[in-house]
Amino acid sequence: MAVLTARRDASSSSSVRDLALTALTPLTWGSTYAVTTEFLPPGRPMFTAMTRALPAGLVLLAATRVLPRGAWWWRAAVLGVLNIGAFFPLLFLAAYRLPGGVAAVLGAVGPLFALAFAALLLAERPTARKLLAALTGLAGVGLVVLRADARMDVLGVLAGLAGAASMAAGTVLTKRWGRPEGVGPLGLTAWQLTAGGLLLVPVTLLVEGPPPALDGRAVGGYLYLGAVGTAAAYWVWFRGLSRLPATSVAFLPLLSPLSAAVIGWAALGQALTPLQLLGMALAFGGTLAGQWSGGRRREAVPAPPAPPAAPAVTARRSS
Structure with a gap:
């Protein structure tokens, strides 16, 4: 019994560490808005998306030196499109056509999409409890970032919802397919970033034309987004996804708007109202509640040993 208890405690501690490490990814993603507005050239969302994904994917591919095999050629392409190639442009399209608050709220619908996809695919x-947690997190994000004068744009709203659905589908499919034998999270990250980045090359040239001229600040911003906000962040993300339930991981992006709000307050001098602080508490509470598995599974308790059987008695015949 003591051995079973020790194993359960060790497994629980490992899950908490994996969850805390995976949560660093959306916290890092929260810095994207500040970096984009303060360092990068304006009006180039496709170029930014491509520059985030493709160089990071190629560097990781060269470092791992592992290529997909068999069915993983098309699986890596599908995951690269869902998690990178489609998600990035839809995210930036929503951000450019909608106020940041509206775009963030639409992104916060992701856990609801993830719950639906997990029911279908997993x-x-x-x-x-999970549905209530998702709605609580959505309401909290709305209080943090939504403004009363927010305007609506149909294309922007559709892009925001499609981006949230794309990321949720990619998260669930990544959990369903796992990884091929001998390939770690870094290799899987390299495949997806490369596939998504290659998809973005023709789209970027078609929509935005040649790359813009870059100064030192822009180069530094792109290096940060590519190395920290993409390569390292997605490696940690896919590592966590391989060890944690997909629906639990899907709640963690709720932390991204909270991180963006804190960075805006600390680095850009943006004020935080009491209502925003309440929203941050609700969103954080929804994220924590989304990790609840619905009750502990009981450990099997070994049955007590059966008493030894009584020795057989052989009756003697009286002679």
């Missing part, structure tokens, strides 16, 4: 029934 046979994980969404519990009432």
Whole structure:
């Protein structure tokens, strides 16, 4: 019994460490807005998306020196499109056509999409607790970033919802397919970033034309986004996804708008109102509640040993 308890405690501690490490990814993503507005050239969302993905993917591909095999050629392409190639442009399109608050709220719908995809692809029934956690997180993000004068744009709203659905589908499919034998999270990250970045090359040239001229600040911003906000962040993300339930990981992006708000307050001098602080508490509470598995599974308790059987008695015949 003591051995079973020790194993359970060790497994729980490992899960908490994996969850805390994976949460660093959306916290890092929260810095994207400040870096984009303060360092990068304006009006180039496709170029920014491509520059984030492709160089990072090629560097990781050269470092791992592992290529997909068999079915993983098309699986890596599908995951690269969902998590990178489609998600990045849809995210930037929503951000450019909508106020940042509206775009962030649409992105916060991601956990609801993830619960639906997990039910279809992983046979994980969404519990009432998870649904309530997703709605609580969505409401909290809305209080943090939504403004009363926010304007709506149909194309922007559709892009925001499609981006959230794309990321949620990619998260669930990554969990469903896992990784091929002998390939670690770094290799899987390299495949997806490269596939998504290659998809973005013709789209970027078609929509925005040749690359813009870059100064030192822009180069530094792109290096940060590529190395920290993409290569390292997605490696940590896919590592966590391989060890944690998909629906639990899907709640962590709720931390991204909170990180952006804190960075805006600390680095850009943006004020935080009491209502925003309440929203941050709600969003953080929804994220924590989304990690609840719905009850502990009981450990099997070994049955007590059966008493030794009584020795057989052989009756003597009386002579």
